[in-house]
Structures are given as structure tokens and as C-alpha cells.
Amino acid sequence: MGDLLGVAVLGAGHMGADHIRRLEQVVSGARVVAVADPDVERAKDAVAGLTGVAVHTDPEAALGAPGVEAVLIASPGPAHEEALLAAFARHLPVLCEKPMVPDSTGALRVMEAEARLGRRLAQIGFMRRYDAEYQRLKILLDGGGLGRPLMLHCTHRNVSSPPGFTSAMLVNSSVSHEIDAARWLLGQELTAVTVLRPTPSSGAPAGLLDPQFVLFETDRGALVDVEVFVNCGFGYQVRCEAVCEKGSARIGDEHTMVVTAGGGAREEVAQDYLVRFAAAYDREVQSWVDAARRGEVGGPSAWDGYAASVVAEAGVRALETGGRTTVEPAPRPDLYGAGVSR
């Protein structure tokens, strides 16, 4: 039926398969019409039970399949730039998982390509902007009742890091969420970064600098600090306290059921981001589908993807040097307006 948005999904791994399930079973108004993955068996598994889905190994072929009206990119980061440019060439709205592109040079090329089109086609997958708690905090800060934000205190903890996770990835993969969230919440750009390295936890793999404590300064004098601890062992915790001139607001300690037994009162802590941010992913994709059906594109832009890249690269340099590093972004194309996109 023409009413349903036909989506091509690139990448049928963990994230891609989850988005296929989401598009088919959770959100309203879309259906998957094509999928591409170098591993064709994996792609077939991901669409098992669905009818009318073209399965390809080549992303370009998937984009050209009948009925494709929009693209969701969930392939590995290095494949994103080519996929984004191909979607732009076909004028297809695209939802691209983060990181937009692994390095800021590639991110710049993507942004410039979109700027040349003269209209936005890409939404970047910074899904925290769709989390109910973050949205409540954003509304509170924008309302101004607490005065100007002075500091954000952030915590980002994972139970354990996946194999191959490097010290730099604490900054450019984990903290990249806080980079975008801070820019969005404050409506300010991050201009300098310092990384402190306490003695690593014995729970971290040998050689991994974990935890780290990352400090960002903004173009209007606010301070953002982030504890990032990816082998904390006990849960997935994402918290943010905004300290303002007239009060503070804290999110991320959400509790639900309290069980009292064995001498204590206990609340569960989510074990991974798919639990903690499940509703945010749903809302993100629904929002993208709704916009695409109206012929629109919203949410985090390619500029936001680029900005996150540039700040994260400065963060990695700060980690390596131990000193304060300034952030030096390229000028922002007119397409993305002034200020942080909302």
C-alpha cells in the first residue's frame, strides 16, 4: 500500500536487524522493501518471515530496488560516507546511525555534499534527543525558569567494553553521545577539551585507560564534565545533572519498582543501552518515518554529525597529550543555520 514508507536498510548486523524489527513490528507507517549486507545469509535471516523484500549484497542495488523511498544506514562506520553520498544522489531521506563518518575529514565531505544539494536529507542517529528524560530536561532548560546553565555533570557507564575497545574509543565512541547531548541541551558549541586519567580500574582490560574524566568548555563559558567508565561492572548508567543559576535538574536515576528484601531496598539498574534507550530508538525512528512521509527531514543534522567528529578528535588528542586541546571546526554551511540544530 502506497501509504507505507518503503525503506531500504543497509547493514543487517545487530543494529540493522533491530531496526528492521522496529520498522516492521513497532513503528507505524513504514515497511522494509530492501536490505543490503555483504553477508547475504545474515540479510536473509534479518528479513525472515517478511514478504516483498529485495535482498542484496550491494548497497547501491538495495537503494535502487523497487519501492525504496528512504534509507536507514546501519552498516559499519567506514561504509557510511559512500552510502550517504549514494542516498543524496537519489534524493532519498536517510537516517544514519552514529558515528556519521569515522573521521572529521569524511564528515566534512558529507556535510558539503548535502550543502551543495541545498536541502537536508540526512538525520544522524543521536537517539538521546528522543529520550523522554533528556527531552524533559531540554524543555526545562529552554524554558529558562532555572536561569542560565553553568555546568553539566555527566556519567556514562557500561558493564564492560567489547573486545578491541581502545582508550581513544572511550572518547570518540562512548563520549560522542555526551558531546551531542551537551551541544543540544545547552545550544552551545564545545570549544576545548581536557581528559584526565585516573589509575585504571583493575576490572578494565590491561592497557585500557578506563575510567576517564573528560572536561569540555563551551563558547559561552559553560563547563561539561563526563565520567566515562566502560567496565564498571554493575550496569549501564547514563546520568546528567544540569546546574543552573537558580537550581539544578538531574536525569538518569529513573526508578520504577522498589523491592525491599534481605535487609535492603533495591532498584534494578538497566544492563545495556537497548534497554535504557529502547523507547528513544522507537521514537527516533517513528519521528523519522513520519517526517519522511510528509517529505521532510528533521532531527540531528550532518552539521551535528560533523561537530561531534571534530570535538571527539580534539578529545583524543587531549587524551594523548594530557593537556587542554582547543576544537577547530570548519565554518558551518548556511544550510545548517546558526546555533545548534534542535
Added chain:
Amino acid sequence: MGDLLGVAVLGAGHMGADHIRRLEQVVSGARVVAVADPDVERAKDAVAGLTGVAVHTDPEAALGAPGVEAVLIASPGPAHEEALLAAFARHLPVLCEKPMVPDSTGALRVMEAEARLGRRLAQIGFMRRYDAEYQRLKILLDGGGLGRPLMLHCTHRNVSSPPGFTSAMLVNSSVSHEIDAARWLLGQELTAVTVLRPTPSSGAPAGLLDPQFVLFETDRGALVDVEVFVNCGFGYQVRCEAVCEKGSARIGDEHTMVVTAGGGAREEVAQDYLVRFAAAYDREVQSWVDAARRGEVGGPSAWDGYAASVVAEAGVRALETGGRTTVEPAPRPDLYGAGVSR
């Protein structure tokens, strides 16, 4: 497209319009193909912007519209019995808002009609069973780690009652949610009820016995107490604490953002049930659509709807007499198995 479940919605008032929006914009796999309301303009408003929807004043005509594969009943309670029987006659799966039928005699007729069909077609709209907190509590209790449940302490508070709300409605409309939730959480039937009437709040309309304190006994010796206070003035609060042999568990104090300002730390309390239970309604309807597309019916059954009626009627007698009233249900048809449906 044949894949989407075609739904007829009976009733285009507040609840019906909300379900139409939900079927079209939120849940996956369904579309509205017919709507019926005595007020044809209201029905047209509720489907504005949708195409291919047959609009009728007569429910029977809507059920017979092309493409109807399932029925959602959101008309006023007195219209439910006829609508349910009409859906049964056409062998259509049906989601019926609570109360199933206003009185237990009618509820009995509906249940017997379905029993004669020999298969379930009706799911009753006790949406708390789809709330994430209630589900967590149910899983905890069923797991048995806390031992046998001994007592449920429940709170049901509304900001204010609508015009025309009577003292009996605190029991048979408000508390009917707790009646079903208690039966479901405990897997036990309620066998007696007592209603205590403290001096009414000066915030309640003259003559309304508000608050009330309702006590249920179960067939296995558990106790369920409910504070129902429909003019509490400050918010919509639904809480439940299950006290078990080895511990207790409490839901309904969910908190999210904590704002510290002006000498206090403050969390918002939801103002109405559409906010507090928004996700539960979504999950309920998604679950019903998914089952219908598989040719199945699940969730709360006509027996649950009947049981809630019988208990609520005993509650109203207890309110009137001030004494303890036993619950005397008809035998349960085999179709509904033993125990409380899950």
C-alpha cells in the same frame, strides 16, 4: 495492503478518537477502515485526513464495511453488549474498552455467548496489565522469590472527578481497575468486600463519598486494600505495594527528572491517566493487533470482564450497607479454563 489489519472502531468520542490516532500513527500493522458514531460529524472529525474509511452512524453497518477484520469498541458502556454480540456473530476479534458491560447480568450473557462459540474473540481493555511497572511486579510475584503474596496496598487518586460522578462509581468505575489488577497479580479471585467511608474531603463535590477505603478478601486468604480518592487535587497517582512472605515490592512512585530549586527537590506527578498509562495503551493495542493478525485472541477475557462486574456490584452493596459483602459469581465456563486468565 492485505498485511494491515482492517479495524472498525465503534465510538468516536474521547477514547475512540484516541484509539483511531493510535491505530493509524503509533502501532504497527493496522489501519482504520470503518468508524461508527451516532454523531456523524464527530466520527468524520476523528478520521479527518485518513482515506478509505467508511463512516457510519450504525455500528452494524460499520462491522459490515469492506475490509473489516477486527473491531475496537470504544462506545459508551450501555452499547457494548449489542456490539460484542454483533462482533461474535461475524466471528471478528474484538478489543472492548472497560467496563465490558455495565452490569453483571449483561456481562454473563456476553460471556455465555462467547462460550457457545467455543473460542475466544473478546479482549477486555484492562490496560494496566500492559503497563511496564505492573508487568515487572507480575513477573516478580510469579517468580516466587518473595514467597506468597499476603497483602496488596493500593492507591488510586485522581485530580478531580467529572460531573455526575457518584459515590458508587468510585467502586464500580475507579476501583474496577484495581479489581482486575489484583485478580491478575495474585492469580486469585476476590470473595468478599468491605467499604469504609471516612469523612469526605471538602475538596469533593457535596454528597460524594470521597475518599473511600475498600477492602477485598481473596479465595486464598490474601487481603487487598484500596484507597480511592478521586478529588485529591494534586495528581493522578496509581500505586501498588505487594507484601509477601519474604519481602515487599512497590510500583507507582516512578520518578524521572529531579529538579532542585527554591529550597526543595521536586519531581512531577502525572496529571491524568492518558499520561501515566500512555505506553500501556499503546502496548495493549499493539498486542491485540499482533494477535489478530496471527488469528489469535489473548489478554483479559470476557470472564475477567464478568468477574470485575460481579465484584464491583458486591462493592457497591458494601458501600451502601457499610458491612462486609460476599461475592457470588456464576460458574466459570470451560472456555476460560481454571484460575485467573493471564
Added chain:
Amino acid sequence: MGDLLGVAVLGAGHMGADHIRRLEQVVSGARVVAVADPDVERAKDAVAGLTGVAVHTDPEAALGAPGVEAVLIASPGPAHEEALLAAFARHLPVLCEKPMVPDSTGALRVMEAEARLGRRLAQIGFMRRYDAEYQRLKILLDGGGLGRPLMLHCTHRNVSSPPGFTSAMLVNSSVSHEIDAARWLLGQELTAVTVLRPTPSSGAPAGLLDPQFVLFETDRGALVDVEVFVNCGFGYQVRCEAVCEKGSARIGDEHTMVVTAGGGAREEVAQDYLVRFAAAYDREVQSWVDAARRGEVGGPSAWDGYAASVVAEAGVRALETGGRTTVEPAPRPDLYGAGVSR
């Protein structure tokens, strides 16, 4: 030194020894000058290391020891009446642990003896009135900002009951604290009581009706419900929620340190009343010493002790009969004024 109040302590058991420690090491302005216990070795142990303390087996002899200016009664309940009357005869201010006297007939005699003296000498050990949380709640209710109190929901849980604890003692020993606290918080007398008996927990000793659910009605139409569960296994929990016309206030979920580890966020629950109410005991005794040094007597009166007795006896009858039992107190002597003493 004349400045220090000379106290005779009657009873050197668990409670008496703790009060001796409190008088000597915690509160300001008092010293123990005499102690009496039938078990003279126990008495000597309780004052080991102190000098100038007369040790007796006979309470009367202790009251007559040199320097005695006040009496603290911590002997078993059956010895209280004689001790109180002896203190009255000597015009000594007295702090008497609860229960004032085991039965209301004896309590009446004590009260009438004090009334004949024409001035108050006795303060009864309802120490919850000295707990910071209860005091905060009392101030809030008296302030009137939340409007009239409509209901109190109370919880009283112990880890386990001592040997020999009977079903009646859940009402006349455990719940007696709630009886006094409710009278004091509301400033209302309790006029009827009903006791519900859910199936006992398998964690309770055979034959003990535990938990129980006790309902009190007041002379101004408020309702007080108490879950009493003395073998809950997990902690000592005393909670109270006051539901008023314009809001509710809850105490007893006090939390302090939150430890996040092993997949959950956890707060400890106190394991016994000496931990939960340690500061209340200190404040109670300090307050009594301060008043005695000023020649005054305050706090809960013999009328409060008598009222608790009468209500508890009605509660035990209600437990036995399963029905609603009214409370029939003797008239209140003028000495105790009108209303609940504060």
C-alpha cells in the same frame, strides 16, 4: 554537683541498661544515683564503672536513696503500676516506658492517682513523638497547609518476633505505638477498631496470626489503617502516610547512602528499633531531663497511656471476634485538659 538531675532507674534489663548508658554518656544534665533490679548482679553490671550509684533489689529502696530527684521506670510492665504510685507518693517526676500499665483497669488507677495529686508527674515512653520525621509530619499537619487529614496509612514491620509473642501482642504491643502516634498526629481519639487477618506468613511461628491489618476510626471521621507484620524477615520498617484534603505526606522511607553494584541500586533498611529510633530515644530522655530540671513535666501523659490501653484492649477483642469493636474509655480527668495532649 547539684546541677545534675539525680535519677533512679528501675529495671536493669535491656531497656534499663540502655537508658543508664544514655543518661550517663549521651544526654546532658543528669546522672544515675540509684538503680533497682530483682537480679542484683544485672543491676551491678549495668552501672559498672560508675561511682556513687546505690544498687537495690527493692524499687522502693532505690526511690529513697540519697540524691534521687527523678525516676525512670524500665522494669517489666506488671511492675509499673506500683512503681508509678510510689513515685507519685514521693512527688518525683517519672519517665515510664510503655506500656504504662498492662491493662486499662490498672492504667485507670494510675491516672486517677495522678489526677488526685492535681499535677502531672508522669511522662509515658511513646518515643515516636520525639522522632525527627514524626515531628516534621506533626508540624506539617498542624500547619494546615494540606487541609484536614482524612486517612493515615501505617506500616509496622519487624524482622522477627521474640519467643512467646502472641497474636494479641501484635495489637497491644506492636500497634500500641501506632495508636499513640495516630492520636497525637491527628489530635483525635480512636473510637472503633476492626482487625483483618490474612492467611499467616509461612515465616511466622505456627499459630501466630501474622501479619494483621488493623483499622481504626476516629471521633472526627478519619481512618487509620496499620499493616503490622512482625516476622517480615527483611527489616524494621515504620512508615506513615497522611492523606489530607490537599496533598499527602509520607515518612519512614528515609534513605541515606545509595550503593550501586551488582546490577542494582540499594539502600539499607534498619534492622531494629534501637537503630531506627536511636535519636528519638535520646531526644525523649533529654527532653524529660530538661523539663525535670525546670520543675516541669511534659510529653505523653498518663491519659495517653490509658487511652492506648483502652484502644488496644478493644483491638484485641476485635481480633478475637473478627468484627468491629467500639472503644469505651472512662471520662478524662480535668488534669489532662481537652483534646489529645501534645
Added chain:
Amino acid sequence: MGDLLGVAVLGAGHMGADHIRRLEQVVSGARVVAVADPDVERAKDAVAGLTGVAVHTDPEAALGAPGVEAVLIASPGPAHEEALLAAFARHLPVLCEKPMVPDSTGALRVMEAEARLGRRLAQIGFMRRYDAEYQRLKILLDGGGLGRPLMLHCTHRNVSSPPGFTSAMLVNSSVSHEIDAARWLLGQELTAVTVLRPTPSSGAPAGLLDPQFVLFETDRGALVDVEVFVNCGFGYQVRCEAVCEKGSARIGDEHTMVVTAGGGAREEVAQDYLVRFAAAYDREVQSWVDAARRGEVGGPSAWDGYAASVVAEAGVRALETGGRTTVEPAPRPDLYGAGVSR
């Protein structure tokens, strides 16, 4: 009576008067026998109603008054060094309010004087070590169940700063509490400090750098960050989260009564340190009196007072330069053992 410890109090201002009240009315085992203040009327007011107290303008005269067995120093900081040395000369145990001495050079002289005596006489008034929550956290960390501490996240907020409060005082007066608390909790010395200065709040007096964000490094590689915000407007908040290898623990969000009204659930935040730390002050002084009566001295030592001075001075330099500043303490005299005193 010889049993009561005779205390001379130096300084009868806000803090001194409060300690006189505490010694006389709250703690057990002490009495005030002498008081000194340059303003003799203020001294007389502070001891009004007490008998047998010698009132002097000269501290030395107060120390020599009959019955003086211990000294409590609550005079302004610049008077502390002379008072401490005078107490040392008389071999009197002394409780000295913080800061021990305004600068580290003077603190060094005091410490060396005590070291020459060969035994401890001074306890420094870092009262957080006597707060129940800090003590619980200390016990938890020392127990080792959460593994090695990696980071402390601290918050120190005041409603407003007193007149004359300077940017340096945020570090050397406010944060000095966190300096001692961090050393004590971790059992580690602070070796470097960096101070970040976000744009000041418009709620702060012109020219005051408020808030500040202070980072300490320790000799075993832990990190301590402190938000200090002395014009936050809404309350006195002191919080500390210890992040360890296997879990985290947080104190300072203590809540008691929860009031639900007007659309929110609200808990009060203490407005000043005398409320938040009232019990800690009581316990500190009781502990000091108890030790003095046993002929002992415990608690925070002159080394702790000196260490706080040295770190605070490095912090002020870090504030001025904007860079990282190392802490260079003098060697520790043998009297103070190894490690942070406990």
C-alpha cells in the same frame, strides 16, 4: 563535680556560642568553666544563665581559670595559632575549629610545636568525619567490597555567600572541607590541583568567580572533583559519590518526608550547615569530651590541619594561574604516623 570536664571556650561569636550551648545542654560529661572574647558583653550573653563561669577578654586568662581541663577554640582564624600554642604550653587537650591556622606557614609552626611535645593535644574541627553518612561511606570504602576507589564526585553548594567572600575563599574556606573529607575517605594525600572557572552565575556578587570546579589528583592516582557553588540560591547541599572498581556509593541526597501536593512530590533541602550537620557537630564534641575525660586525644590531627592548608594554598594558586599546580608539603613528623590519620 569532678566528673564533668571543665572546658574553656575561646571566642563567643556565632560558633562559640553554639558550642557553649552544646557543651551545656546537649553533650554529656562537660561543663563550661571559662570563656574569653574581646567583646566582654558578647561573652556574658553567651553564658547567661550559667553559674560558675569565669568571663575574660584575654584568652590566656581563661586558660588559667580554675577548673579548666580542656580548651575549645572558636575564635577567628588569625587568633588560633597563639591559642593553640598556649594550650600546648599548659598541656591541655584542645578542639580547634577549622581552619586550624589561616596559612600553611603558621600551621607548620603549630604542628612542629606539638611534635616537640611528643604527644597529640589538638583535634581539628573537620566535623564531616562525624557525620553519619560520611561515616557509613568511610566504612564501606574501608571494607573493600567495592574495590579500590577511582574517583570522588563532590558537590558543595550554599544558598548565598556572606559579605566579603572572595574567589579564593571558595577554595580555601568552602572546599577545605572536601580536601579533608577526600583525604580521610580515600586515605590518600592530594598531590595536584586544577581549578576551572565557568562563567559566573548572575546570582553571585559582581567579581566573585562562583561557581568553580576544582580537580584534585592523589598520590595513588585517584581523582577528586568538586563543584563549589556558594550562591546557588536554593539550599545547602553537600554530596559525595565514590566511584570504585566494582560499584559506586552516593551520600548527601538524604531524604526524609515526601510531600505530594500541587502536581509534584517534594522533599525539603536543608538551608544551612547547622541544620545539615547538626548531629555531626554534637557527635564531634561528645567524642572529644569523652576522649579528654579518658586522657586521650583523637580525630583529625594538626597534620590534617596542615595538610588542608597546603592543599588549599595550592588550590588558590591554581585558581589564579588557571593551570595545574602541584602540592608541596613539608615532611610529616613521626608523631602523626604514616598515612592519613583516621
